[in-house]
Amino acid sequence: MNVTEPLVRIRGLMTRLGGKTIFDGVDLDIPRGGITAIMGPSGTGKTTLLRHITGQLKPDAGEIVVDGRNVVMLDRDALFDLREKIGYLFQNSALLTDFSVFENVAFPLRQHARLPEELVRNIVLTKLQAVGLRGAAGLMPAELSGGMARRVALARAIVRDPMLLIYDEPFVGLDPIALNQVLKLIRTLNATLGLTSILVAHELSAIRRVADNIYLIAAGKIAAHGSPEALTRGETAWTKQFFGGEADGPVPFHYPARDYAADLGFPT
Ligand SMILES: Nc1ncnc2c1ncn2[C@@H]1O[C@H](COP(=O)(O)OP(=O)(O)OP(=O)(O)O)[C@@H](O)[C@H]1O
Structure with a gap:
């Protein structure tokens, strides 16, 4: 395995779902050891992209190579x-x-395996220690705050020492303290466990603090790609609207509609 190769390499991805073009020639690399954020307007295909990477959904065309294996x-x-x-x-x-x-x-x-109970115990406690919750091992989920629950889920996500960790909207509903804890954990775990992480999220301020690079997907294409700093300085219409938070731009404020005057019954 060539470790300089990206862990995930996508070329010429074409996907149509429900009669709609989701990807129209997407090329994307997820470098090993890094944290890559996938961003884009709602419904742009971020979750679909994750499903392609994990082989849950086959594209209409294109190559998806994960750790040297063509998933398709x-x-x-x-x-x-x-x-x-x-x-x-x-x-x-x-x-x-x-x-x-x-x-x-x-x-x-x-x-997945019949492991000796002592080994299970050691692995679980090590992972809980990594997320700061070894002391909470005996609690039930109902006794956890939202932030603690997310950290337990993180311990579970790493319990089998994955090479790739996929976070789908990991920041939703967290208060600022819990958010900071989760951000710190994502960074620390990525570095200490030698992981590669893909993060789908909308929270730009959080992503700026944790991601090494960002892909902005819009209208079936990669609209922008680069470091958080480079993208937030972005000069394209997409980056200005997305990272500048402008209400109108390539993503229109108004849903497509009939002529306004005609809709209100005025003569045209
Ligand atoms: N199985 C399917 N059949 C038909 N259309 C689908 C299917 N799965 C997803 N879609 C459509 O594909 C588009 C992309 O969906 P996806 O969930 O990947 O978007 P997303 O970028 O993750 O959105 P959000 O940010 O709102 O979670 C949407 O328009 C969705 O309705």
């Missing part, structure tokens, strides 16, 4: 192998409500 060509077993090496963190944390914090983190370990 993989059979079921090979896809299963690949997914084993990917950790996920979703916005709702998705903890199992009837299981303790310990059992939630242990769940992926128990699901």
